[in-house]
Amino acid sequence: MSKPNTTGAIVAPIPFEDRVKLVHEEIQRRKSEANPDNATHFVARLWVSWLNRNVLNAEVAL
Numbered sequence: 001m002s003k004p005n006t007t008g009a010i011v012a013p014i015p016f017e018d019r020v021k022l023v024h025e026e027i028q029r030r031k032s033e034a035n036p037d038n039a040t041h042f043v044a045r046l047w048v049s050w051l052n053r054n055v056l057n058a059e060v061a062l
Contacts, residue, residue, distance in 0.1 A: 023047075023050050027043055027050075031043055
């Protein structure tokens with residue numbers, strides 16, 4: 001068997017701390033765009049969804 005050809009770039013995952021910073025920025029952007037009545041609930045729901053998908057590998061039902 002020959003070694004498979006890799007035509008795409010190999011991308012290393014970014015550190016967890018950097019991912020958290022990116023998620024925080026995105027959540028703040030979404031909060032400012034949506035301008036929800038209950039901002040605390042809105043932000044908490046987004047964080048819990050992200051944590052379930054990316055940290056706990058759980059299914060998220062919105």
